[in-house]
Amino acid sequence: MTDWDERFGRGEHVSTQPHALLERAIEGRSQGRALDLACGAGRHALYLATRGWQVVAVDVSRAGIELTRERAASNGVEIDVRHADLACGEFVIEPETYDLVCDFYYLQRDLFADARRGLRDGGMFVAAILLAGGDASQARPVNPTFVLQLGELRELFKEWKIEHYFEAPERSDQPDQHSWRTAEIIAVKTKSDERASLFSNHRPRNRNQNSDSCMT
């Protein structure tokens, strides 16, 4: 059982309200194939599926994927829900397969190249991920492994068309928002991504920053 299984079991992080960034990203766009990385209890997968997207949703938490499955069933939509540890390479992002890849509040730096490669030309990467720095109200020092550095996310997608990039100057006090600072991005793949193809033989991973317990 993961920490996240326990949190979902306690009813934490189970809101069905999607992040406003995803609503903004798909507004006026045609539906297509979407991948929700670290989907948790499925709020974004569900949001997309109920709007006609064909969604694959991946998470390591069995409680999270069970909630996602239940929510899909009770809303009468299909979501291809996969139980997999992304940090151990248990889910392979097929190249040039998706029109949208989203990542909300999950940082695994070596997944970005796979996410980039997994998008078709014209596809969107949409993310909101915790951000380090500059906030005196943080009670404890933050391990840089688990938070983005200022500008890091924008730099990763700098050759793409960046439709939106924002680094929250302060932690949010909104009840439904994450209490940490975040970096947000909507980046559109404009042409064949040469940089991503450099990583094409980079599989499988079996151990990295996010997991020291992958089976070899």
Ligand SMILES: C[S@@+](CC[C@H](N)C(=O)[O-])C[C@H]1O[C@@H](n2cnc3c(N)ncnc32)[C@H](O)[C@@H]1O
């Ligand atoms: C903060 S929650 C975010 C959930 C969802 N993206 C959302 O915004 O509601 C982080 C999620 O990452 C998942 N996660 C953590 N490590 C993972 C891994 N190695 N592989 C897949 N999912 C992982 C957790 O199970 C949890 O569901």
